[in-house]
Amino acid sequence: MPSASSRAAERPARDPSATSCRKAQGVAAQGVAVVSACASEFGEEFCGDLRRLMEWRRDVRRFRIDPVDEVVLRAALDAFDLAPSVGNSQPWRLVRVESAQARRMVRESFERCNAEALAATDPARADLYARLKLSGLREAPVQLAVFCDAATDQGHGLGSRTMPEALVHSVSGAVALFALCARAHGLGVGWVSILDPDEVTAALDVPADWTLVSYLCIGYPCEADDVPELERAGWQSRKATSLLMR
Amino acid sequence: MPSASSRAAERPARDPSATSCRKAQGVAAQGVAVVSACASEFGEEFCGDLRRLMEWRRDVRRFRIDPVDEVVLRAALDAFDLAPSVGNSQPWRLVRVESAQARRMVRESFERCNAEALAATDPARADLYARLKLSGLREAPVQLAVFCDAATDQGHGLGSRTMPEALVHSVSGAVALFALCARAHGLGVGWVSILDPDEVTAALDVPADWTLVSYLCIGYPCEADDVPELERAGWQSRKATSLLMR
Numbered sequence: 001m002p003s004a005s006s007r008a009a010e011r012p013a014r015d016p017s018a019t020s021c022r023k024a025q026g027v028a029a030q031g032v033a034v035v036s037a038c039a040s041e042f043g044e045e046f047c048g049d050l051r052r053l054m055e056w057r058r059d060v061r062r063f064r065i066d067p068v069d070e071v072v073l074r075a076a077l078d079a080f081d082l083a084p085s086v087g088n089s090q091p092w093r094l095v096r097v098e099s100a101q102a103r104r105m106v107r108e109s110f111e112r113c114n115a116e117a118l119a120a121t122d123p124a125r126a127d128l129y130a131r132l133k134l135s136g137l138r139e140a141p142v143q144l145a146v147f148c149d150a151a152t153d154q155g156h157g158l159g160s161r162t163m164p165e166a167l168v169h170s171v172s173g174a175v176a177l178f179a180l181c182a183r184a185h186g187l188g189v190g191w192v193s194i195l196d197p198d199e200v201t202a203a204l205d206v207p208a209d210w211t212l213v214s215y216l217c218i219g220y221p222c223e224a225d226d227v228p229e230l231e232r233a234g235w236q237s238r239k240a241t242s243l244l245m246r
Numbered sequence: 247m248p249s250a251s252s253r254a255a256e257r258p259a260r261d262p263s264a265t266s267c268r269k270a271q272g273v274a275a276q277g278v279a280v281v282s283a284c285a286s287e288f289g290e291e292f293c294g295d296l297r298r299l300m301e302w303r304r305d306v307r308r309f310r311i312d313p314v315d316e317v318v319l320r321a322a323l324d325a326f327d328l329a330p331s332v333g334n335s336q337p338w339r340l341v342r343v344e345s346a347q348a349r350r351m352v353r354e355s356f357e358r359c360n361a362e363a364l365a366a367t368d369p370a371r372a373d374l375y376a377r378l379k380l381s382g383l384r385e386a387p388v389q390l391a392v393f394c395d396a397a398t399d400q401g402h403g404l405g406s407r408t409m410p411e412a413l414v415h416s417v418s419g420a421v422a423l424f425a426l427c428a429r430a431h432g433l434g435v436g437w438v439s440i441l442d443p444d445e446v447t448a449a450l451d452v453p454a455d456w457t458l459v460s461y462l463c464i465g466y467p468c469e470a471d472d473v474p475e476l477e478r479a480g481w482q483s484r485k486a487t488s489l490l491m492r
Contacts, residue, residue, distance in 0.1 A: 040432035042295060047321070047430050049292050050299075054328040054423065075293070080487040082300040083422070086439055088474050088482040095490045102492045113408045125402060134405070145492075155482050156371060159380070159439045162359045166439035168411070169418035169459060176329070176419030177300065177426065184296050186286035193332055193405045193412035204492045213415060228334050236334040236401050241326040244341045246348045246391075246450045 055226040057180050060188030063139040063219035068187060073142060073218070076182035083174035086166040087155025092174050092213075093147040095204050105203035106145075106195065106215065107137045113194045125235075132233055135192045140217030145200060146175055147210035171213045179216075188221030301472040303426050306434030309385045309465035314433060319388060319464070322428035329420035332412040333401025338420050338459075341450050343389040351449035352391075352441065352461065353383045359440045371481075378479055381438045386463030391446060392421055393456035417459045425462075434467030 040047075080092055097103055114134060121129045137143070148171040150164065160166045179189040197212040231237045286293075326338055343349055360380060367375045383389070394417040396410065406412045425435040443458040477483045 040430060042299060042430050046292065046295050046299075049288060050296070050427065050430050051321075051324065051328070053288060053292075053296075054325060054427070057328075057330065059330050075297075077487070077489070078297065079300060081484070082297070082303075084303065084305050084425075084437075084474065086437075088476045088484060090485060090487065092487065093490070094487060095492050097492050099492055117404075117407045120407065122402070129404070132404075154485065155476075156368070158363075158375070158378075158476070158481065161363045161366065161440070162442055163439040163458075165414070165459075166437075168414075169421075169439075172415035172418040173422030175415075176422045179330075180423065180426070181296060181300070184286060184288050184293050191330075191332075191412075193409040193415075194407070196408055204490075206490070212409075213411075228330065230334045230401075230404070235404065238327070238334060239336060239400065241323070241336065241338065241340060243323070244339070244450075244452070246341050246343050246345055 052226075053180065053184055056224060057183045058225065058228045059230075060190045060217070060219075060221045061133045061136045061229060062222040063136045063141070063188060063190075063217065064222055065139050065141060066220065068142050068219055072185050072187060076178060076185050076187055079178040079181040080174050083170070083177050085155070085170035085174065086160050087158030089152055089155030089158075089160070089167060089170065091148050091150060091152050091154070091167045092171045093149050093206070093210055095145040095147065095206060097143040097145055097204065102203050103137070103143060106143070106200055109196045109199040109203070110135055110137055110192060110194055113196055117194060128233070128235060132230070132235060134194055136190045136217040136219065137192065140190065140219045142218035144216040144218060145204055145206075145212065146171060146214040146216065147201075147206060148213050149207070149210050151209050168211065168213060175214045175216070182218065186220065187218055190217040191215070192217060298472075299426065299430055302470060303429045304471065304474045305476075306436045306463070306465075306467045307379045307382045307475060308468040309382045309387070309434060309436075309463065310468055311385050311387060312466065314388050314465055318431050318433060322424060322431050322433055325424040325427040326420050329416070329423050331401070331416035331420065332406050333404030335398055335401030335404075335406070335413060335416065337395050337398050337400070337413045338417045339393040339395050339452070339456055341391040341393065341452060343391055343450065348449050349383070349389060352389070352446055355442050355445040355449070356381055356383055356438060356440055359442055363440060374479070374481060378476070378481060380440055382436045382463035382465065383438065386436065386465045388464035390462040390464060391450055391452075391458065392417060392460040392462065393447075393452060394459050395453070395456050397455050414457065414459060421460045421462070428464065432466065433464055436463040437461070438463060 118129055148168045150167045182189045192215045195215055200212050200215060364375055394414045396413045428435045438461045441461055446458050
């Protein structure tokens, strides 16, 4: 890694952040010599619990059918108000799906898409695929469709001119934070992507220019495990993330 | 919301999850009557700290130039190994950008794209845009490019047949979890999207079929604030997330 001084030399003297950083150095100096894996005021115990939460936070497909406490759900949904977004555009649009008709249409889209996926699956893996439970659409007491409104004026387009996909990235990032927050509050969340997004968009009667990012099944999980269900079922194990250097 | 019994009636008796759920009801029953916003073993204090972390976890553009402790960075990067992904495909590909040449090419892409964005900005907002600090590319001691490898065999295509974008969603979700985890460990993360993804892909010499999702500036933040910088600067304030019912 290039030394700090060489990067400091690159930096124009008038860069306002340089000044604010130099001012901050003194104050923050004691934070520099890190002796543990947690250098924040949140502390070791919180960081350890956060890691355990992330180990736990796996896609849930098996839900208890009892209703979700609305106070718990609201606390988890606050994650959307707190999530960062490109240009502060907050492009996520949430639709809570309650009507029997809308749920049936979504479930039928899943069943059709899943049957097609099974038919297209390598015969050597088809039996295993057929045995997998891939959604909690029948049981999950709360179901939430999350769309991206890429036409939003909010944020005035900042950050999304050359990479407009940053809007969708903001939405899927917020969904990930919601799912983590929900798990911390005792709720399981399952992200269903075996759907025809046009069918779901039509079923929910939302603006045609909204893009479906995620359909979420939410409820109290039947079981807790720190190994993903697809890994336990022998479909796909995890690999360590590799890091290229450039 | 339809009653639990009406949904139970919809559910075929042979649904294996129904059995496992009924078995789980007894054990989990005491969790049903939730009296607080936290129904999990993580507890009220953790949930409160997680909320404070999410309030804090905002895009960081002002970094101290001192090197990042590698133990801290590694602990934060573990978020990628723990993040869920469609079909357990783990399609994220990480490139740590260290060479002066690669960093210069990325910075030049940013400066070109940002100048074009400024030129295209509503004249009434151009002065404000010009004053915004939109990246920490000059100061951030650690820089990480995150790509999506949509051609990966891992996961055997499960969940990405009708919504192949679920692969990119998995990557941006993992980035959001990494940024949250990094903040818990005392690191700030800034997501730079004012870039030409083709220029960055070329600068980093990665497979042409990888898609750039995110370019991250990482380091110890100069300042901590629970209000997004774009809101403090008067560019865009936040709005409460609305929830449509269907």
